[in-house]
Amino acid sequence: MVSRNLQWGGRFTEGPSAIMRAINASIGFDRKLWRQDIQGSLAHAAMLRHVGIISAEDEAAIKSGLDSIAARIEAGEFPWDEGLEDIHMNIEARLTEGIGEAGKRLHTGRSRNDQVALDLRLWVRDAIDGLTGQVEDVMRALVARAEEHADTVMPGFTHLQPAQPVTFGHHLLAYVEMLSRDRGRLLDCRARLNESPLGAAALAGTGFPIDRHRTAQALGFAGPTRNSLDSVASRDFAAEFLFACAMCGTHLSRFAEEVVIWTNPYFGFVKLSDAFTTGSSIMPQKRNPDAAELVRGKTGRMNGALVGLLTVMKGLALTYFKDMQEDKEGVFDAAESLTLCLAAMAGMVRDMRPDAARLKAAAGAGFSTATDLADWLVRELRMPFRDAHHVTGRLVAAAEARGCDLAGLPLAKMQAVEPRITQAVFGVLTVEASVASRTSYGGTAPENVRRMAAEWRERLA
Numbered sequence: 001m002v003s004r005n006l007q008w009g010g011r012f013t014e015g016p017s018a019i020m021r022a023i024n025a026s027i028g029f030d031r032k033l034w035r036q037d038i039q040g041s042l043a044h045a046a047m048l049r050h051v052g053i054i055s056a057e058d059e060a061a062i063k064s065g066l067d068s069i070a071a072r073i074e075a076g077e078f079p080w081d082e083g084l085e086d087i088h089m090n091i092e093a094r095l096t097e098g099i100g101e102a103g104k105r106l107h108t109g110r111s112r113n114d115q116v117a118l119d120l121r122l123w124v125r126d127a128i129d130g131l132t133g134q135v136e137d138v139m140r141a142l143v144a145r146a147e148e149h150a151d152t153v154m155p156g157f158t159h160l161q162p163a164q165p166v167t168f169g170h171h172l173l174a175y176v177e178m179l180s181r182d183r184g185r186l187l188d189c190r191a192r193l194n195e196s197p198l199g200a201a202a203l204a205g206t207g208f209p210i211d212r213h214r215t216a217q218a219l220g221f222a223g224p225t226r227n228s229l230d231s232v233a234s235r236d237f238a239a240e241f242l243f244a245c246a247m248c249g250t251h252l253s254r255f256a257e258e259v260v261i262w263t264n265p266y267f268g269f270v271k272l273s274d275a276f277t278t279g280s281s282i283m284p285q286k287r288n289p290d291a292a293e294l295v296r297g298k299t300g301r302m303n304g305a306l307v308g309l310l311t312v313m314k315g316l317a318l319t320y321f322k323d324m325q326e327d328k329e330g331v332f333d334a335a336e337s338l339t340l341c342l343a344a345m346a347g348m349v350r351d352m353r354p355d356a357a358r359l360k361a362a363a364g365a366g367f368s369t370a371t372d373l374a375d376w377l378v379r380e381l382r383m384p385f386r387d388a389h390h391v392t393g394r395l396v397a398a399a400e401a402r403g404c405d406l407a408g409l410p411l412a413k414m415q416a417v418e419p420r421i422t423q424a425v426f427g428v429l430t431v432e433a434s435v436a437s438r439t440s441y442g443g444t445a446p447e448n449v450r451r452m453a454a455e456w457r458e459r460l461a
Contacts, residue, residue, distance in 0.1 A: 026325050027080055030087045032332055034073050036122035037087050038066050040115065040198060043218040045106055051209050053109065058102040065099040066091075087119070088112050109210045111202035113232040113320045118198045120328065122219065124241050127335040128190045134342040135183045135248065136460055139176050141349040143456045146172040150449040153431045154269065154359040155368060162366025165431040168354055169453065170444040175255050176456055182248035189244050193237035196221040200231035203319040233319040235309065235327050242306040245334040249299035252341050259292040259348060269359055270352045276344070291344045298337045305330030363431040367396045367406055372428045372437065381420050391418050405429075 016024065042063060049059035069091055072078040084090045089112075096103030146169035156166035196216035199206065205228040212224035225231040262269035263277075272289055280286035312326045370392050377388035394417050399409045407429040414421045427433060439445045 021082060024085060024322075025082045026086045026328070027082055027084065027090055029329050029332065030116075030119075030325075031080060031090070033087050033116075033119040033123055033328075034091065035070070036119040036126070037091055037115070038070050039122060040118045040215075040219065041066055041091070041106060043215045044110060044198060046218065047211050047215045048105070048108060050214060051211055053208055053210070054102070054105050058105055061099040061102040062095065062106055065095045065103060068098060069094055086112070086116075088115050109201065109206045109208040110198060111200075111232075113202050114197045114200040117200070117232050117234075118196060118219075120235075120331070121193050121195075121197065121237060124193060124238060124331065124335075125190055127331075128186045128241065131245075131248075131335065131338060131342070132183055132186050132190075134339065134346070135179050135186070138252075138342055138346045138349065139179050139183075139456065140460050141346050142172045142176045142179075143453050143460065145169070145349055145352075146176070146449060147453040147457070149354060149356075150446045150453065152354060152356050152359060153363040153435055154354075155363045155365065156444070162362075162368045164371055165363040165368050165434045166438075166444040167435050167446055167449055168356075168359060169446070169449040170435075172349075173449060173452055173456070175251065178251040179248070182244065182251060185244040185247060186241075189237065189240045191222075192240065194220075194222045195225045196223070197225045197231035200225060200228035203232055204228055229319050233316070235313055235324060238327055238331050239306065239309050239313070242302065242309055242331065242334050245338045246299070246302040246306045249302040249334075249338055249341060252345050253296045253299040255345065256292040256295040259352070260289050260296070263287075263289045263292075267358075267362070268355055269362070270354045272348060272353075273351050276348050276351050291348055295341045295344055298341055301337050302334045305334040360431060364405060364407075367399065369406055369429045369431065369434050370396055372434045373406060373425065375437075376425055376428045377418070377421075380422075380424070381418075 045054065045059050045062040045066075048054045049056055054062075069078065078090075078094070080090055081093070084093050092103065092107065095106065149168040149172070152168040153165050154168045154171060155162050156164045156171075196212065196219055198215050198219070199210050199212035216222075216224045259270070259272070261267055263272055272287075272291075276289070276291040277287045278290045280288065308330050309327055312323050316323060373395065374385065374388040374392040377383045377391060378385050381388075383391070395406065395409065395414060398413055398417065399406050402409065402413075407426060411421070411423060411426075414425065428437070435444050435446065437445070439448060442448070
């Protein structure tokens with residue numbers, strides 16, 4: 001049994017097969033666009049009435065009918081029909097069923113091609129507005145914890161090996177910088193997509209005297225798109241959005257990985273409460289950082305959505321192809337995944353409890369003040385840095401042989417390597433002295449951390 005989609009008009013005398021209906025229909029996922037579809041239709045109807053294409057009575061009927069449909073969808077009472085393929089036809093069919101001839105006039109001067117391009121731009125724009133606010137919330141959470149821990153020392157790593165001491169606050173502010181760029185990418189994407197394709201019609205524009213500037217303004221766009229072919233054929237705005245999501249997800253994933261490491265008892269740098277951890281079905285002692293692990297894992301979905309859309313678009317000539325129906329699910333999924341990841345990360349940042357004593361002990365491990373020693377040799381003994389690097393390496397080897405850190409190496413042992421070393425060298429070998437000395441712009445010194453956190457707090461106010 002097959003049914004015919006009456007919206008196709010008189011060209012088709014027989015309906016599609018069940019397989020064709022299944023592969024062709026998008027209503028299962030593009031119903032998410034219903035608000036944007038109705039928003040665009042209301043603006044289009046108002047413009048059609050303004051230029052005299054439809055009457056004021058028709059516009060009023062269309063508005064009343066669309067408002068009724070919106071209410072039914074909100075209430076979960078709208079009968080979605082897969083036979084009508086997509087969100088546009090479902091709404092238009094119910095509108096015509098409800099108000100009669102006026103509903104059939106709504107599609108004048110537009111096509112499903114420009115309609116879906118419009119709906120997706122509106123949806124992505126709305127998503128960006130929500131995600132930007134969430135990114136800022138995570139940034140605020142990080143800034144607050146950075147101020148709280150401006151003086152808390154911790155190990156800084158390269159290659160996940162102890163490198164130099166830093167402060168916990170400085171470490172958190174690094175992610176504020178990353179997220180600020182993510183916010184910028186989202187806002188840049190919003191600015192570039194903020195042009196209305198409505199009125200480009202199928203691909204060539206329309207002969208009706210429509211006013212595209214009027215609909216663009218009514219929908220909050222900066223203006224209409226300038227080329228009808230590009231209007232319906234391009235999805236770079238969606239790909240750019242997916243890249244912004246994937247990049248933000250990558251930053252969150254990196255921090256999530258650190259949370260996983262830090263909460264491991266062998267590190268013991270931070271603790272998470274029951275709110276963001278889970279247990280084991282068999283091992284009663286376990287406290288698993290599952291929220292962080294899932295943030296890390298969901299980044300793969302965002303990356304996949306980006307690659308998926310780029311792959312769909314890479315071989316398409318101008319203008320519209322049905323392949324482009326595959327542009328939406330990845331966008332929806334990436335936005336929803338990032339929304340959840342940002343919420344989880346904001347919660348974890350506020351929830352985590354750093355162990356200052358454990359962090360300090362780890363900060364001094366692995367001869368982490370060796371660079372401070374080399375710098376002292378350069379500064380006090382006027383030694384060329386490469387020579388200072390060599391001398392420090394020998395002193396590290398000597399300390400390692402004695403089973404002590406650099407501060408525990410007797411002065412006489414140091415002088416056996418470099419006779420000019422004095423007792424003053426021990427003043428630079430503590431982790432507190434190390435971080436306090438890093439006062440260059442962008443450095444880890446506590447005073448820098450407090451200053452930068454205050455700047456961010458003001459910018460995010």
